[in-house]
Amino acid sequence: MLHHQQEYDRILEAYSKPLRTVVSISIDADEKLTINNPIEASGSYRYPDLTNQVHYLLNAVEQTINTELETEILFIRSYDRAKDSISEVVDMPKTRLNLLIKLHYQSKGTLSKGKRDQFSEITDDELARIELAFQAAFADQTLELDT
16 A cells, blocks of 8 residues: 555545545534434444445455565565574574664665774674675575665
8 A cells, every 4th residue: 555655545535435425523622423413324334335445445455466476485585594604603692683683684785884893803704704694594585675
């Protein structure tokens, strides 16, 4: 849904815009919402036509299963390979290892010079081996962050 925000908004509007012409509401000083015409409005809530919304949701679930889930599984496998490979080069707590992998991912496979001092215990030779291990683990993916 986040990848198709305009379509999502359009589908919601397709339901809520006509509903606003049928339902009369008021909000008092205590921010209590009151439906002023509950009898006329009840059919809109009791038996709504959500055909378009269901089709949109079906397409979103289908895309998640066919595209995004596959991408996520590929990422998790690569991440696990990177953890295992890097752990063979250096021994460090899981939180530091996860940070090291995150920083490599953000820099597309290398540790930036600005972040290097956070891992002063790692020698240059070890860092070179870590970068190769990371790049090998993520070789079947493009190293671009989803924003």
